[in-house]
Amino acid sequence: MTTATKTSGKARNRRMARMPADSGGDNEQAGTKKTAAGIAKTGTKTSATTKKSSKTELVLGMLRRAEGATLDQMVExxxxxxxxxxxxxxxxxxxxxxxxSEKLDGVRTYRVAAFSNA
Known part of the structure; x- marks a missing residue:
């Protein structure tokens, strides 16, 4: 006994998980683009000084302190x-x-000595 599968005559268009930013849309205005979050952006650029701080920068700041930082402090x-x-x-x-790094009283402390652009 064979079973027949039901197929429609017209194949549906596949949707991409993430649509390209420059894909044309009906409600898109000239000079604005829609981002993945759906927020309209104008053609102006934002300033580069408003960079979001990262955890790596947080660790680097801790290492620049005079007392440095232990592994436990950085993990926390x-x-x-x-x-x-x-x-x-x-x-x-x-x-x-x-x-x-240096080990004092059984606790390893890390520091950044200097920055060399080698």
Whole structure:
């Protein structure tokens, strides 16, 4: 016994999960674009000085303090796991920051010595 599947004569258009920003729309006005969030943007640029701070910048700020920062302090501030925090320290080293560490009274403290643009 064979079963027949029901198919419609007309195939439906597939929708992409994320539509391209420059796709033409009926309600789109000249000079404005719709973002993924649905907020209309004008053609003007925003200033680059309003950059959102990241967790990496938070860690870097902690390392620049005179007392430096311990791994536990950085984990608590960022919400990362310890291995992720150590990976962020490695990333800072790769970006040219001189991250130093020293162990005092059984607690390792990390600091940024200087920034070299090598």
């Amino acid at each position: 501030a960022t919400g990362w796991l310890p291995h992720t925090t150590r990976a962020a320290l490695t990333g800072l080293k790769k970006k040219g920051h001189m991250v130093t």
